[in-house]
Amino acid sequence: MKSFILMGQSNMAGRGDFGEVPEIVNLxxxxxxxxxxxxxxxxxxxxxxVFGTGFHSGVGLSASFAxxxxxxxxxxxxxxxxxxxxxxxxxxxxxxxLYDNAVNNAKLALRTSEISGILWHQGENDSxxxxxxxxxxxxFLQMISTFKADIGIDNLPVIVGGLGSFAKKRLNGKLKYLxxxxxxxxxxxxxxxxxxxxxxxxxxxxxxxIHFNSQSxxxxxxxxxxxYLRCVK
Amino acid sequence: MKSFILMGQSNMAGRGDFGEVPEIVNLxxxxxxxxxxxxxxxxxxxxxxVFGTGFHSGVGLSASFAxxxxxxxxxxxxxxxxxxxxxxxxxxxxxxxLYDNAVNNAKLALRTSEISGILWHQGENDSxxxxxxxxxxxxFLQMISTFKADIGIDNLPVIVGGLGSFAKKRLNGKLKYLxxxxxxxxxxxxxxxxxxxxxxxxxxxxxxxIHFNSQSxxxxxxxxxxxYLRCVK
Numbered sequence: 001m002k003s004f005i006l007m008g009q010s011n012m013a014g015r016g017d018f019g020e021v022p023e024i025v026n027l028x029x030x031x032x033x034x035x036x037x038x039x040x041x042x043x044x045x046x047x048x049x050v051f052g053t054g055f056h057s058g059v060g061l062s063a064s065f066a067x068x069x070x071x072x073x074x075x076x077x078x079x080x081x082x083x084x085x086x087x088x089x090x091x092x093x094x095x096x097x098l099y100d101n102a103v104n105n106a107k108l109a110l111r112t113s114e115i116s117g118i119l120w121h122q123g124e125n126d127s128x129x130x131x132x133x134x135x136x137x138x139x140f141l142q143m144i145s146t147f148k149a150d151i152g153i154d155n156l157p158v159i160v161g162g163l164g165s166f167a168k169k170r171l172n173g174k175l176k177y178l179x180x181x182x183x184x185x186x187x188x189x190x191x192x193x194x195x196x197x198x199x200x201x202x203x204x205x206x207x208x209x210i211h212f213n214s215q216s217x218x219x220x221x222x223x224x225x226x227x228y229l230r231c232v233k
Numbered sequence: 234m235k236s237f238i239l240m241g242q243s244n245m246a247g248r249g250d251f252g253e254v255p256e257i258v259n260l261x262x263x264x265x266x267x268x269x270x271x272x273x274x275x276x277x278x279x280x281x282x283v284f285g286t287g288f289h290s291g292v293g294l295s296a297s298f299a300x301x302x303x304x305x306x307x308x309x310x311x312x313x314x315x316x317x318x319x320x321x322x323x324x325x326x327x328x329x330x331l332y333d334n335a336v337n338n339a340k341l342a343l344r345t346s347e348i349s350g351i352l353w354h355q356g357e358n359d360s361x362x363x364x365x366x367x368x369x370x371x372x373f374l375q376m377i378s379t380f381k382a383d384i385g386i387d388n389l390p391v392i393v394g395g396l397g398s399f400a401k402k403r404l405n406g407k408l409k410y411l412x413x414x415x416x417x418x419x420x421x422x423x424x425x426x427x428x429x430x431x432x433x434x435x436x437x438x439x440x441x442x443i444h445f446n447s448q449s450x451x452x453x454x455x456x457x458x459x460x461y462l463r464c465v466k
Contacts, residue, residue, distance in 0.1 A: 033280045034317045035334040041282035047266045049274035050283050084267045097341055101268040104337040108330055
């Protein structure tokens with residue numbers, strides 16, 4: 001089985017409401033639990049409470065990504081959830097808990113699957129301070145490079161996604177440097193081998209100006225898969 | 234903060250229906266997600282799908298354990314979910330994925346908390362074959378001894394719980410050796426230092442003759458806490 005590591009902040013974990021879109025049921029799709037594989041069902045990345053009307057672990061982009069993957073390649077796929085809401089890139093650097101947790105889980109995944117990529121969506125938390133935004137690219141490259149070395153896969157595909165431009169309206173414009181981070185993510189394929197970018201253009205938020213709504217997560221997951229195809233073709 | 238590692242099979246993970254008992258809200262209780270701590274909310278150990286009318290991750294015994302602990306000691310407590318449904322003790326031995334995952338998570342927990350115990354509930358899957366049941370004790374002792382060494386805590390409290398006797402009626406009596414495993418668990422405190430036993434006497438199942446119902450999980454969690462108190466006093 002092929003597997004993908006989910007890393008990033010809440011929009012990778014998924015915060016969409018469950019009732020908004022049909023559940024994706026695909027018996028070729030799996031998610032990691034305790035280092036093992038179980039049938040995929042959302043929330044795939046339960047980093048927060050599942051219930052509640054506000055922030056909660058919910059629909060994310062990885063479900064439609066996996067569904068598209070399984071249908072296209074006609075093979076099983078496993079998702080390794082490691083994303084954590086509200087986190088900055090600095091919390092993902094080598095030696096940090098989130099990084100080490102992702103390496104631990106990737107190494108467990110390697111025992112029973114072939115890791116075929118990283119799905120990354122993060123950057124909102126690095127759009128507040130200018131220094132974070134301007135150094136995002138170099139820090140991301142350093143993290144990915146170390147991660148590849150730590151799990152021993154050089155040519156690992158990395159799919160990065162765009163941030164919703166609606167986030168610029170959040171908290172009276174607190175995410176001032178969102179365009180800089182977005183531009184950095186968009187240009188990442190020019191700086192990193194086996195990397196492709198999935199755009200968030202035209203997608204909508206769930207009313208909080210930060211998290212995509214469930215319909216948009218479904219579309220974004222498909223765009224991640226299209227980006228993956230570009231990466232491996 | 235003090236933390237406890239949750240290990241075992243589905244009755245440690247929790248399979249109780251959500252609506253059956255009031256939610257436990259205690260801001261001194263936390264659960265591990267991606268190596269970090271978030272406010273406790275069930276399902277604490279989401280090893281399976283959360284939704285569905287059959288087997289699903291739900292109410293478990295650890296919530297009321299944590300609630301009692303926080304109230305009694307007036308301090309924060311963190312739960313480290315590592316339990317996985319349908320697993321045999323052989324799948325928990327050193328070097329197996331579940332064991333290594335638990336060690337990984339315990340080591341992450343050690344960075345930000347003091348591990349104060351293991352909560353173990355397992356044995357149904359070792360009640361089918363006589364050889365599994367009769368060797369349960371020695372194998373469990375070996376696993377726990379290695380685990381303590383791997384995380385570097387010699388005098389770690391270990392709370393084990395009784396299996397529901399109703400399980401003897403499951404699947405036309407397939408769990409033939411349940412009494413042997415239960416007796417072994419009950420006598421574990423005589424063989425293992427800092428170990429106590431929480432009885433499942435009088436508790437009820439959720440209709441499937443294997444998983445406790447939510448009310449019983451709440452009671453069992455309190456019994457685990459009483460056992461823990463005996464252990465440390």
